[in-house]
Amino acid sequence: MKKTFFTFAVAVGVVAAAFWGCDKQNVAIPGISNVSVSDCHFPDPDRLSKSSDEDSIAVSWVIGIPNSMIITHYNMDLDCGSDNRIVTTVEMAGDVVTVTEHVGEQGMTDCFCFYDNTFQIDNLPRTPFTLVVQVESVFMDNLPETAIVYQQQF
Numbered sequence: 001m002k003k004t005f006f007t008f009a010v011a012v013g014v015v016a017a018a019f020w021g022c023d024k025q026n027v028a029i030p031g032i033s034n035v036s037v038s039d040c041h042f043p044d045p046d047r048l049s050k051s052s053d054e055d056s057i058a059v060s061w062v063i064g065i066p067n068s069m070i071i072t073h074y075n076m077d078l079d080c081g082s083d084n085r086i087v088t089t090v091e092m093a094g095d096v097v098t099v100t101e102h103v104g105e106q107g108m109t110d111c112f113c114f115y116d117n118t119f120q121i122d123n124l125p126r127t128p129f130t131l132v133v134q135v136e137s138v139f140m141d142n143l144p145e146t147a148i149v150y151q152q153q154f
Helices: 002-025
Strands: 031-037 056-061 069-079 087-093 096-105 112-122 130-138 144-153
Touching: 031 087, 056 144, 069 096, 069 130, 087 112, 096 112
Parallel strands: 096 130
Antiparallel strands: 031 112, 056 069, 069 112, 087 096, 130 144
16 A cells, blocks of 8 residues: 555656646747847937936837837947947846847947837746846946846836
């Protein structure tokens, strides 16, 4: 009897572990797609923030694609020498989704341009989450500096 109960308990444990493992593997990880950066332009007055120390961010859900949104960071004030490439990454920790726009070296020229960075985030959580958008710049000391430019709970 003890041997039968032990065998049954082991079998139940193996099945439960298999189901638990499958459930964990189906968790979607947010990803970035469709990144596009505008050419250098004059600031768009319709997209300027109300305050000069705030960045202008537009967020919209993608119709027809569940748990996806499009974000545009308007009028990013960057060096004219920027190579029109902003590497955009996403990480999720708990209920916080953090997007980092890596703009590269700044302060290398005497002129600045305005750029718009647009990207899509896919596989966002269905439960409430906080979206944080931050910009990482590298200045002459070669140390990256990060500034949060947007934070909103959804």
